[in-house]
Amino acid sequence: MGAPAAPVGVLLALPQRVGAFLLALATQIGGVTILLGQILRRLNPARIDRHELFRNLNRMGVRSVPIISATAAFTGGIMVVQAAPFVEQFNAKGFIGWAATFTTFRELGPLLIGLIFNGRVGANNTAELGTMQVTDQVDALRALAIDPIAYLVVPRVLAMISMMVVLTILGDAIALGGAMLTADLLLDVDPRIFWASAIERLETWDFFVGLIKSLLFGVMIALMSCYYGLATRGGAPGVGRAVNASVVASAAGVFIADYFSTFVLD
Amino acid sequence: MIRLEDVHLAFGDNTVLDGVSLEVPPACIYALIGPGAAGKSVLFKVVAGLLRPASGKVFVDDEELGPLNEIELARVRKKIGMLFQNYALFDMNVAENIAFPLRRLFDLSEEEIAERVAERLERVALPGTEHRIPQSMSGGQKKRIGVARATIARPPIVLYDEPTAGLDPVTSQKIYDLVQEEQRAQDTTVMVISSDVAGVLTIADRVGMLHEGRLIFDGTTDDAKASTDPAVRQFVHGLTEGPL
Numbered sequence: 001m002g003a004p005a006a007p008v009g010v011l012l013a014l015p016q017r018v019g020a021f022l023l024a025l026a027t028q029i030g031g032v033t034i035l036l037g038q039i040l041r042r043l044n045p046a047r048i049d050r051h052e053l054f055r056n057l058n059r060m061g062v063r064s065v066p067i068i069s070a071t072a073a074f075t076g077g078i079m080v081v082q083a084a085p086f087v088e089q090f091n092a093k094g095f096i097g098w099a100a101t102f103t104t105f106r107e108l109g110p111l112l113i114g115l116i117f118n119g120r121v122g123a124n125n126t127a128e129l130g131t132m133q134v135t136d137q138v139d140a141l142r143a144l145a146i147d148p149i150a151y152l153v154v155p156r157v158l159a160m161i162s163m164m165v166v167l168t169i170l171g172d173a174i175a176l177g178g179a180m181l182t183a184d185l186l187l188d189v190d191p192r193i194f195w196a197s198a199i200e201r202l203e204t205w206d207f208f209v210g211l212i213k214s215l216l217f218g219v220m221i222a223l224m225s226c227y228y229g230l231a232t233r234g235g236a237p238g239v240g241r242a243v244n245a246s247v248v249a250s251a252a253g254v255f256i257a258d259y260f261s262t263f264v265l266d
Numbered sequence: 267m268i269r270l271e272d273v274h275l276a277f278g279d280n281t282v283l284d285g286v287s288l289e290v291p292p293a294c295i296y297a298l299i300g301p302g303a304a305g306k307s308v309l310f311k312v313v314a315g316l317l318r319p320a321s322g323k324v325f326v327d328d329e330e331l332g333p334l335n336e337i338e339l340a341r342v343r344k345k346i347g348m349l350f351q352n353y354a355l356f357d358m359n360v361a362e363n364i365a366f367p368l369r370r371l372f373d374l375s376e377e378e379i380a381e382r383v384a385e386r387l388e389r390v391a392l393p394g395t396e397h398r399i400p401q402s403m404s405g406g407q408k409k410r411i412g413v414a415r416a417t418i419a420r421p422p423i424v425l426y427d428e429p430t431a432g433l434d435p436v437t438s439q440k441i442y443d444l445v446q447e448e449q450r451a452q453d454t455t456v457m458v459i460s461s462d463v464a465g466v467l468t469i470a471d472r473v474g475m476l477h478e479g480r481l482i483f484d485g486t487t488d489d490a491k492a493s494t495d496p497a498v499r500q501f502v503h504g505l506t507e508g509p510l
Contacts, residue, residue: 140354143314144367144415145340151370 129229
């Protein structure tokens with residue numbers, strides 16, 4: 001006798017789960033697309049709340065500088081530490097400046113800063129909008145005849161996108177400082193050699209590839225964090241779920257955007 | 267004037283409003299009562315245009331909300347002040363909360379705004395609290411700040427959702443007195459949701475009772491007290507025996 005046949009319920013469970021997942025995915029993609037359309041409508045003609053924009057530029061950008069600086073400095077250093085054995089083995093000290101700069105500008109800078117930005121700013125944004133949603137503050141804005149997209153979402157999205165780019169430039173510079181210092185201390189590479197190597201081999205486009213990526217990551221994090229915040233339901237536990245979903249979806253979106261943009265921009 | 271005609275609304279399989287028709291005359295205090303989850307707060311959101319019914323018509327000042335888009339609805343919402351059940355106060359100080367609609371919707375000088383805020387705070391018995399943070403204040407004080415924000419733009423219609431929930435009897439009566447004084451002073455049309463039936467009946471001109479999404483009673487306060495409908499009688503008199 002063979003193994004007993006699986007009950008019909010078990011056989012149906014997998015397609016049901018796949019179907020539910022695809023439906024949820026379609027709902028989220030549709031929701032984010034509708035939100036993007038609503039934002040673009042408010043930008044033509046531009047109706048931007050300047051007070052909210054500057055408030056968000058400050059708390060999302062300026063207040064992120066310490067954590068971005070620390071992360072970037074150590075990342076630059078770690079990059080050189082990891083490369084050190086090979087640099088010594090192949091006597092490639094003349095390439096370390098170029099390698100660090102190329103990697104930072106094209107990949108590590110925007111990606112790591114994007115992930116830190118997602119954890120700090122994106123998560124906070126979802127939590128704040130989610131709390132406003134479940135405590136009726138978003139409905140209160142509408143009841144006061146104030147458009148929540150124009151007042152809450154547009155300034156946050158603009159602030160997140162612009163600050164992601166600015167923080168990437170800052171982070172790139174600090175990461176290279178960390179790399180240069182570590183190369184000097186660990187490999188005895190003179191800073192002049194480090195920079196000469198970078199300037200000699202680096203192309204301007206390498207820098208702009210990173211900036212374009214950071215712009216894409218900023219759009220991704222801004223849209224996801226606002227969408228999940230405004231879609232929050234179910235009180236305080238719902239806010240927790242929304243933050244979790246937002247951070248995971250944004251991080252996944254950042255990696256997917258990175259993968260495809262690397263192909264396109266190369 | 268507020269009028270609902272055969273309004274239906276459901277969230278998924280859950281029917282929340284099931285053919286509700288009612289009319290709130292101008293300059294009247296209309297109390298909306300009913301057990302929990304009867305659809306009272308949802309009905310308020312329908313009146314304010316925050317939720318669209320699946321079918322039926324909603325009129326505010328003889329203007330039907332159904333065909334209006336969000337921008338046109340915002341124009342109607344300027345006629346409505348709303349106090350939310352859980353305050354819905356923003357993360358800013360008392361003065362900024364109360365002045366919020368004035369700053370956003372009217373072209374007033376800072377002096378005028380400060381004067382209006384001070385007048386509202388005086389009216390809700392919270393003078394001098396402009397710079398306090400609502401999160402550090404009591405439930406009764408937050409309700410009063412909510413009343414001040416809902417009425418500062420002098421809207422002709424005001425909706426109060428559970429203005430006395432969780433408050434002690436003395437504070438509750440003060441809030442009811444405030445609602446009534448405000449209505450008399452501004453000649454506004456007022457709808458009040460309250461689980462405190464005895465309290466709200468002291469100020470209401472008319473009463474409607476929602477039960478399982480249906481309006482099972484609509485009449486004067488005296489009619490409500492004298493109703494022989496078992497559910498209305500049980501709820502209005504707070505009886506333990508009955509269909510509820």
